[in-house]
Amino acid sequence: xxxxxxxxxxxxxxxxxxxxxxxxxxxxxxxxxxxxxxxxxxxxxxxxxxxxxxxxxxxxxxxxxxxxxxxxxxxxxxxxxxxxxxxxxxxxxxxxxxxxxxxxxxxxxxxxxxxxxxxxxxxxxxxxxxxxxxxxxxxxxxxxxxxxxxxxxxxxxxxxxxxxxxxxxxxxxxxxxxxxxxxxxxxxxxxxxxxxxxxxxxxxxxxxxxxxxxxxxxxxxxxxxxxxxxxxxxxxxxxxxxxxxxxxxxxxxxxxxxxxxxxxxxxxxxx
Numbered sequence: 045x046x047x048x049x050x051x052x053x054x055x056x057x058x059x060x061x062x063x064x065x066x067x068x069x070x071x072x073x074x075x076x077x078x079x080x081x082x083x084x085x086x087x088x089x090x091x092x093x094x095x096x097x098x099x100x101x102x103x104x105x106x107x108x109x110x111x112x113x114x115x116x117x118x119x120x121x122x123x124x125x126x127x128x129x130x131x132x133x134x135x136x137x138x139x140x141x142x143x144x145x146x147x148x149x150x151x152x153x154x155x156x157x158x159x160x161x162x163x164x165x166x167x168x169x170x171x172x173x174x175x176x177x178x179x180x181x182x183x184x185x186x187x188x189x190x191x192x193x194x195x196x197x198x199x200x201x202x203x204x205x206x207x208x209x210x211x212x213x214x215x216x217x218x219x220x221x222x223x224x225x226x227x228x229x230x231x232x233x234x235x236x237x238x239x240x241x242x243x244x245x246x247x248x249x250x251x252x253x254x255x256x257x258x259x260x261x262x263x264x265x266x267x268x269x270x271x272x273x274x275x276x277x278x279x280x281x282x283x284x285x286x287x288x289x290x291x292x293x294x295x296x297x298x299x300x301x302x303x304x305x306x307x308x309x310x311x312x313x314x315x
Contacts, residue, residue: 104179105187112182112221119225126230134234141239147252154259181217181265189272190214196273209271213264220257220264227253 165177180186193210196203230236231250237243242252 100179103183105182105184108182108187111218115218115221116225119222120228121225122222123226123228123230126226126236127232130233131235135238137244138239141241142243142248143241143252147241147255150259151255154255157262181261181268185275185277186265186268186272188277189275190268192273192276193271206271206273210268213268213271216264217261217268220261224254224257 162177190210193203193207197207198204227250231246231253234244237246237249240249240253241256242248242250
């Protein structure tokens with residue numbers, strides 16, 4: 045049996061964990077660690093980032109993500125043709141066309157809306173951390189809701205009207221994805237950004253352009269969320285009826301009363 049070091053018995057900071065660890069290290073031939081010292085935990089930031097990325101990718105819908113990626117790629121190709129067909133004559137810069145103050149106000153409103161949406165999401169009962177917020181239109185719940193709405197279009201007139209109402213906002217989301225890709229290559233043309241909002245620089249015009257596209261897409265997604273039918277996965281347990289009392293439970297519940305009535309009748313007959 046391994047003996048315990050005397051200094052551990054008189055050290056106020058040494059506990060049972062230290063004594064057990066000392067015995068294990070001595071039995072295994074390892075060098076014992078100093079009393080009262082606990083190794084600091086190692087933080088694996090790379091592993092946390094990988095876990096977060098995997099959690100996000102698992103929530104994305106493959107068909108919806110492929111559609112958005114295809115639209116953005118098509119826009120990039122369209123913008124490339126615009127860039128290759130640029131005019132050799134440079135447009136003159138018009139003062140005030142950059143609209144920096146207007147874009148700053150729009151950015152402030154966007155930050156306020158995002159903060160309010162995040163605050164409401166955190167206060168929602170039963171919310172799960174790591175859920176999609178900005179990428180919610182590409183998520184699996186959104187794809188299921190859209191598919192359910194389209195299926196109801198051929199079953200009832202109200203379902204058809206609901207499906208038709210989603211088309212303008214769905215088209216706006218597709219157009220914005222295409223326009224985001226177009227800005228990447230078409231913005232290389234100086235005439236494309238010289239009088240654009242955030243111009244005449246390429247990155248300034250792209251930032252303002254993406255800000256406007258993001259707000260349009262957020263508004264379209266919010267309106268679609270009001271029109272589309274609920275997610276069948278989230279409503280699977282909402283429409284189930286309350287559990288009924290089984291026959292055995294009901295039998296045991298009324299059994300004492302039946303016994304009392306039996307004994308009352310027996311006493312009445314004996315009299």
